[in-house]
Amino acid sequence: xxxxxxxxxxxxxxxxxxxPLIRVRGLRVSYGSREVLRGVDLDVxxxxxxxxxxxxxCGKTTLLRQLEALDRPSAGSVSIAGVDILRASRRQLEGxxxxxxxxxxxxxxxxxxxxxxxxxxxxxxxxDLAESTIQVLLRxxxxxxxxxxVEDLYPSQLSGGMRKRASLARALALDPEILFFDEPSAGLxxxxxxxxxxxxxxxxxxxxxxxxxxxxEMHSAFLxxxxxxxxxxxxxxxxxxxxxxxxxxxxxxxxxxxRVPDPVDEGSSSYIVGGRQ
Amino acid sequence: xxxxxxxxxxxxxxxxxxxxxxxxxxxGSRFVLRVxxxxxxxxxxxxxxxxxxxxxxxxxxxxCLVAGATGMxxxxxxxxxxxxxxxxxxxxxxxxxxxxxxxxxxxxxIVVIGRSGSAISAEVATMVVxxxxxxxxxxxxxxxxxxxxxxYVAMVVVMPCLTIAAVFSGxxxxxxxxxxxxxxxxxxxxxxxxxxxxxxxxxxxxxxxxVFGSIIVHVGCLEGFRVSGGPEGVGxxxxxxxxxxxxxxxxxxxxxxxxxxxxxx
Numbered sequence: 357x358x359x360x361x362x363x364x365x366x367x368x369x370x371x372x373x374x375x376p377l378i379r380v381r382g383l384r385v386s387y388g389s390r391e392v393l394r395g396v397d398l399d400v401x402x403x404x405x406x407x408x409x410x411x412x413x414c415g416k417t418t419l420l421r422q423l424e425a426l427d428r429p430s431a432g433s434v435s436i437a438g439v440d441i442l443r444a445s446r447r448q449l450e451g452x453x454x455x456x457x458x459x460x461x462x463x464x465x466x467x468x469x470x471x472x473x474x475x476x477x478x479x480x481x482x483x484d485l486a487e488s489t490i491q492v493l494l495r496x497x498x499x500x501x502x503x504x505x506v507e508d509l510y511p512s513q514l515s516g517g518m519r520k521r522a523s524l525a526r527a528l529a530l531d532p533e534i535l536f537f538d539e540p541s542a543g544l545x546x547x548x549x550x551x552x553x554x555x556x557x558x559x560x561x562x563x564x565x566x567x568x569x570x571x572x573e574m575h576s577a578f579l580x581x582x583x584x585x586x587x588x589x590x591x592x593x594x595x596x597x598x599x600x601x602x603x604x605x606x607x608x609x610x611x612x613x614x615r616v617p618d619p620v621d622e623g624s625s626s627y628i629v630g631g632r633q
Numbered sequence: 634x635x636x637x638x639x640x641x642x643x644x645x646x647x648x649x650x651x652x653x654x655x656x657x658x659x660x661g662s663r664f665v666l667r668v669x670x671x672x673x674x675x676x677x678x679x680x681x682x683x684x685x686x687x688x689x690x691x692x693x694x695x696x697c698l699v700a701g702a703t704g705m706x707x708x709x710x711x712x713x714x715x716x717x718x719x720x721x722x723x724x725x726x727x728x729x730x731x732x733x734x735x736x737x738x739x740x741x742x743i744v745v746i747g748r749s750g751s752a753i754s755a756e757v758a759t760m761v762v763x764x765x766x767x768x769x770x771x772x773x774x775x776x777x778x779x780x781x782x783x784x785y786v787a788m789v790v791v792m793p794c795l796t797i798a799a800v801f802s803g804x805x806x807x808x809x810x811x812x813x814x815x816x817x818x819x820x821x822x823x824x825x826x827x828x829x830x831x832x833x834x835x836x837x838x839x840x841x842x843x844v845f846g847s848i849i850v851h852v853g854c855l856e857g858f859r860v861s862g863g864p865e866g867v868g869x870x871x872x873x874x875x876x877x878x879x880x881x882x883x884x885x886x887x888x889x890x891x892x893x894x895x896x897x898x
Binding site: 421424426450451453454456457458460461462464465466467477478480481482487523526536 | 764767770774
């Protein structure tokens with residue numbers, strides 16, 4: 357498959373010996389006057405599974421979009437496989453993106469195409485494979501995520517969990533080296549969410565991919581992570597293995613892990629607003 | 634914000650918008666040649682034919698009705714005035730030249746803005762909101778290549794055809810007027826119209842159709858790409874696409890008309 361990806365003149369970028377696969381330095385991202393990321397430094401090593409945790413609005417998805425090279429930062433640098441995203445040419449950026457597979461929070465399947473066409477799209481666009489081979493590959497990819505016989509259905513005909521799996525099959529189409537998940541179990545029932553966790557674990561084991569996951573689900577995070585990174589208010593509070601995070605002394609980390617609510621402001625008597633006694 | 638600051642801020646936003654349109658047009662143009670039946674897996678070609686059917690074929694009935702009604706209205710209004718001077722035959726000149734130079738392309742543009750400009754904007758905006766555009770980028774596919782180029786090529790092919798259909802409908806409606814008021818047969822009327830029309834009239838109408846088509850596609854797509862605020866933003870981007878397209882089409886019409894007036898008399 358590696359040779360197939362090179363079929364259309366793609367030059368595979370590669371980080372230097374001893375360098376992390378993804379290196380983030382002093383990353384700042386602002387939307388208007390609001391600074392969402394305030395100087396993030398992070399390394400992701402080849403083959404590890406990194407889970408990014410943090411309360412809602414802390415900048416997890418913004419950080420993920422930077423790592424996916426979807427947005428450009430206001431300041432700082434993101435380097436993926438040795439390519440500085442801020443200075444990269446369009447061609448280099450394309451080269452980096454072909455190393456990646458992204459499973460979006462909303463699945464992001466193209467609703468005007470069948471599931472089969474969705475999964476086959478990267479293969480049709482980036483390889484010179486014969487259509488018969490593409491058909492075989494797309495069935496393999498769907499089978500890999502536990503979907504059989506859905507290639508002629510439209511995404512709207514699938515359940516939420518099936519859509520996420522189909523989106524994962526599309527992300528896996530070109531055998532990516534880095535796989536990104538944005539809230540993989542959001543909106544799914546615990547059984548399907550557990551199935552997605554198992555899928556991530558099996559991908560990690562079978563293909564030794566570098567996997568980066570943004571999630572709120574603590575159980576899932578501790579199950580799949582080699583390392584965890586906790587963000588709060590645009591800064592990294594803690595990075596380390598699951599045990600390091602679990603015993604981290606920072607009060608905000610412990611508050612998040614132990615699900616302790618923020619103290620209620622004086623003057624407001626309850627979390628429940630409205631409703632007269 | 635003072636009054637002057639507010640005026641300056643709005644002016645800068647308008648200039649920035651036109652700049653963004655020009656950049657999108659320039660960057661999108663690089664992908665136009667990829668929309669052909671021999672490139673890749675014909676995905677773009679398939680999208681092109683779908684768009685041509687959507688923009689062109691499905692707009693045709695309503696366009697012919699609107700253009701026919703406009704031609705008839707023009708004939709009736711001008712006939713009422715020209716009768717006073719005994720120049721009823723000038724109605725043929727008036728309907729023929731104004732439909733070919735001006736009203737045909739403009740009516741086609743307005744119908745296409747209403748039907749397709751809004752639909753293009755809604756489609757792109759929905760794709761942005763549901764992260765489909767991000768998914769394209771993540772797959773190393775340029776949205777300008779995959780989304781905009783087939784729509785642009787479809788519009789460039791279809792708009793001149795729709796303009797010709799609008800011109801014919803308007804002129805034929807004028808022919809009905811001529812039959813009842815001047816006793817002129819349709820063949821005589823069409824022959825007379827062909828005599829008075831110049832190559833300049835036809836070319837200026839077709840050039841306008843191309844310019845209007847480019848504006849409609851690029852405004853629709855830009856409004857879609859700039860959607861913000863989730864699903865409710867889709868509605869706003871659709872409204873924005875229609876309003877801005879109509880405004881820019883009329884400004885472009887003025888510029889084209891002035892150009893042909895001064896440089897090709």
